[in-house]
Amino acid sequence: MSLLVVGSVAFDSIRTPHGEAEGILGGSASFFSVAASWFGPVKVVAVVGDDFGDEHLEVFRLRSIETTGIERAPGRTFRWKGEYVGDMNDAKTLDVQLNVFQNFSPKVPESDTSTEFVFLGNIHPRLQLHVRRQLSKARLVALDSMNYWIEGSLDELKETLSEVDALVINEGEARMLSGCQNLLKAAKEIQKMGPKILVIKRGEHGVTLFNNGSVFSAPAFMLEEFKDPTGAGDTFAGGFMGHIARTGDLSESNLRRAVVYGSVMASFAVEEFGLKRLLGLTPQEIEGRVRDFAQLTRFDV
Ligand code: AMP
Numbered sequence: 001m002s003l004l005v006v007g008s009v010a011f012d013s014i015r016t017p018h019g020e021a022e023g024i025l026g027g028s029a030s031f032f033s034v035a036a037s038w039f040g041p042v043k044v045v046a047v048v049g050d051d052f053g054d055e056h057l058e059v060f061r062l063r064s065i066e067t068t069g070i071e072r073a074p075g076r077t078f079r080w081k082g083e084y085v086g087d088m089n090d091a092k093t094l095d096v097q098l099n100v101f102q103n104f105s106p107k108v109p110e111s112d113t114s115t116e117f118v119f120l121g122n123i124h125p126r127l128q129l130h131v132r133r134q135l136s137k138a139r140l141v142a143l144d145s146m147n148y149w150i151e152g153s154l155d156e157l158k159e160t161l162s163e164v165d166a167l168v169i170n171e172g173e174a175r176m177l178s179g180c181q182n183l184l185k186a187a188k189e190i191q192k193m194g195p196k197i198l199v200i201k202r203g204e205h206g207v208t209l210f211n212n213g214s215v216f217s218a219p220a221f222m223l224e225e226f227k228d229p230t231g232a233g234d235t236f237a238g239g240f241m242g243h244i245a246r247t248g249d250l251s252e253s254n255l256r257r258a259v260v261y262g263s264v265m266a267s268f269a270v271e272e273f274g275l276k277r278l279l280g281l282t283p284q285e286i287e288g289r290v291r292d293f294a295q296l297t298r299f300d301v
Pocket of ligand 1: 026027096123235
């Protein structure tokens with residue numbers, strides 16, 4: 001089934017306790033689409049500048065990602081510079097250059113307006129809503145957001161929230177958005193705003209899924225190699241939505257499996273800087289880690 005993402009395509013400069021990288025391909029739409037490409041076809045709506053070469057587009061093509069919706073605008077591609085220290089749970093943003101994003105009005109290609117599964121990556125809520133309204137046939141629209149929009153564009157974010165089915169958000173941001181410290185209460189408040197499916201990302205504590213009345217928690221996969229957390233959230237979303245689009249199944253048990261696929265994809269992403277590990281995967285590695293995940297969480301009552 002069809003899957004589409006709108007989000008950022010970026011050049012990232014990253015420093016972590018394990019090394020650094022300068023100007024590498026990143027952005028929410030890049031991490032999402034490369035992760036989702038392991039599950040089925042995926043289309044990207046984004047904007048890049050004239051410094052975005054064929055060698056960068058080739059990365060998407062190698063994964064058979066549809067790039068018709070990647071618009072090229074005059075100017076430089078979006079740039080983000082960040083640093084992680086200590087336990088690497090939070091990124092410290094050192095620099096953001098919006099560049100071509102400043103005048104971006106995302107357009108879904110005519111041939112893609114009947115897409116069934118949609119991920120609105122972390123961009124201005126007004127742009128997210130603009131894309132959402134171009135996709136009237138969608139069966140599941142999921143949204144990502146961040147503290148920046150909760151603090152600065154709350155009214156627009158609430159309007160967008162009222163028109164989506166799912167929200168994928170960090171724990172701290174869920175508390176900020178709902179005004180509730182208790183996560184169960186926070187989830188209920190957010191569900192009242194629109195999204196009936198809520199996925200709360202809790203860093204090294206894993207992920208919790210709230211769907212109608214039920215709650216499911218998956219731990220983070222335990223890793224020996226952990227170099228760069230950049231893109232972990234978007235990669236999670238790529239695995240989560242990729243599995244849902246592949247199966248077309250919105251049942252509670254399948255959403256739980258999707259949470260595990262998302263967690264598994266995120267666990268690969270953080271093993272290397274940027275997209276490197278995600279690009280070099282095999283389907284066998286993914287399924288192997290899903291089995292390891294089942295082993296990690298299995299117990300008898
Ligand atoms: P994550 O680690 O999953 O939260 O996402 C990291 C990615 O988000 C990086 O590759 C950045 O290029 C991108 N990013 C950071 N800040 C922004 C922003 N304000 N708007 C869009 N994308 C961003």
